[in-house]
Amino acid sequence: MTAAWRWTYETADGAQVGNSHDFESRSDAETFIGLEFETLLGNGVDQVRLHEGDTEVYGPMSLHAE
Template identity: 80%
Template structure:
């Protein structure tokens, strides 16, 4: 099963999705490395999916 992130604004409006990752670890590493760039693109929060199943979220990308 593939893993992917959905990108959202602060109100929960979907702004797009990431590419697919082969594992949860790969997906989480990606967010850890890219969160500042995503914030710069106006993405406020993300949700992690395994296939069509939401695993967790929304997770804010802000430091609050």
């Protein structure tokens, strides 16, 4: 069985403010963040980190335009 993929949500200073639900694949997780980033920004999320199980795959990734 493979580990679930999940996003952690953070403020700009790195404080964790939530998590996404679990996804079956990295592709599903990345599609979700692409569709939901504006909503997350509106809810005070500045950056996200992607995890596979307990392993951080990448992050922090800013949700703000460069």
